[in-house]
Amino acid sequence: MQIRPATQNDIPKILEIVAPVLRAGETYVMPTDMTDDEVRAYWMGPDKETLVAEEDGQIVGTYYLKANQPGNGAHVANCGYMTAPDAGGRGIARRMCENSLIRAKDRGFKAMQFNFVIASNKAAVHLWPQLGFEIVGRLPGAYLHPVHGETDALIMYRKL
Structure with missing residues (x-):
């Protein structure tokens, strides 16, 4: 697998991955009625370095x-990750996170923080501690999940 900076040519595939997840409202704290332009602006905004993972x-x-x-607070990094629906369960999120930890350290960040990990997002809650993140805070009922209702949000942190 290769991880590289995203280009303008990647936007359609990025939207194909990101837009349905944001619109489902189960793992990200974003409006569920975002347009494609709003999704692109959020995921690829000028404050972010956006990357893609490629296989074949x-x-x-x-x-x-x-x-x-x-x-x-700019010495602490933050990331968001999404895997294509047909590529789940193959370790892609793990490899993207491992890559981001190296990239963040190379850019001079001292730590990484995930501000709002939805407690019902079992894959993230399981994976991030395996990569050295600790739950440093719990916000009871802070997320209004479309299926589960009021759901806790976790703050996860690790030094680089």
Whole structure:
């Protein structure tokens, strides 16, 4: 698998991966009625470095890397990851996260933080601790899940 910076040519495939996840409203705290332009602006905004994961010339995942906060919080990175629906369960999210940890450290970040991991997102809650993230906070009922109702959100953190 190759992970590389996203290009304008990748936008249709990135939208194909990202838009349905955001619109489902089960794992990301974004409006579920976002247009494709809004999805693109969110995932590929000027504050982010957006990358894609490819296998055999096909994009199978995407992630972004950015500063978690501006100013005095800019030494902590933040990322979002999504895997293509037909590529799940193959370790792609793990490899994208491993890549992002190296990339973040190379860019001078001192830590990485996930601000709002939905507790019902079992894959993320299982994987991130395997990659060194600790749950440092729990926000009870902070996410209004479309299926489960009020659901806890977790704050996860690790030093680089």
